[in-house]
Amino acid sequence: MSILVKESPVIKKPLVLEIVGPAGAGKTTLAQAFHQRLSRVEVGVNPAKITYLPFYVRNILTFMPIYLQHFHHTRWFTWTEMRSLVYLNAWHSFLLRQKSSTDRLILLDHGPIFRLALLSEFGPELTASPKYERWLNSMLNQWGDALQVIIWVDAPNAVLMDRIQARSRKHRVKQKSEEAVYQFLDRYRISYRQIIDKITANRDLLVLQFDTAQEKSDQIVDKILAALN
Secondary structure (H helix, E strand, O other): OOOOOOOOOOOEOOEEEEEEOOOOOOHHHHHHHHHHHOOOEEEOOOOOHHHHHHHHHHHHHHHHHHHHHHOOOOOOOOHHHHHHHHHHHHHHHHHHOOOEOOOOEEEEEOOHHHHHHHHHHHOOHHHHOHHHHHHHHHHHHHHHHHOOEEEEEEOOHHHHHHHHHHOOOOOOOOOOOHHHHHHHHHHHHHHHHHHHHHHHOOOOOEEEEEEOOOOOHHHHHHHHHHHHO
């Protein structure tokens, strides 16, 4: 007599991708096109808001002593920067608990690489401290293991500047001089490169680069799907 054994579905982690690039590069547009093309793509992570609170407390306890001791004459983290600190911890904790028996893709826009680049290039002087450096390395290790694909989109500065100016929403360099805008964009590129070089070191992460002035979103999605396959 044969015994039928029902196999349990294979439980695996979702595939995590991040879109990075300077302002105006088309990150959000690409994320929307990707989601429209593939219904199983989830854009962003959405843990319950209450889960953020412990991370706010933890980050304040981590950095406030060193700030008061050595950096009290400089500024503290802005609200945007503090949220980035929290998101980097909370999102990673959330993703660790995500399992699925189906092929899931989680696409991050303004994800960990963006936020680490923001903090490293535009953050307060506190980010030059050994304490922050240890925290940064911890984040690079955690997210280097969590991410599988980095999609880097960019375009010439003149194109990015035109797109920023044409947007209805506010931006920190909107209405600034050409020199100021170009400098801002280049600073982001340098910081992105530094973070990506560190997070991909000794890791098999797939990095795909696209010029959104030369290729439309649908074309880029085609190439991303081909690379994933």
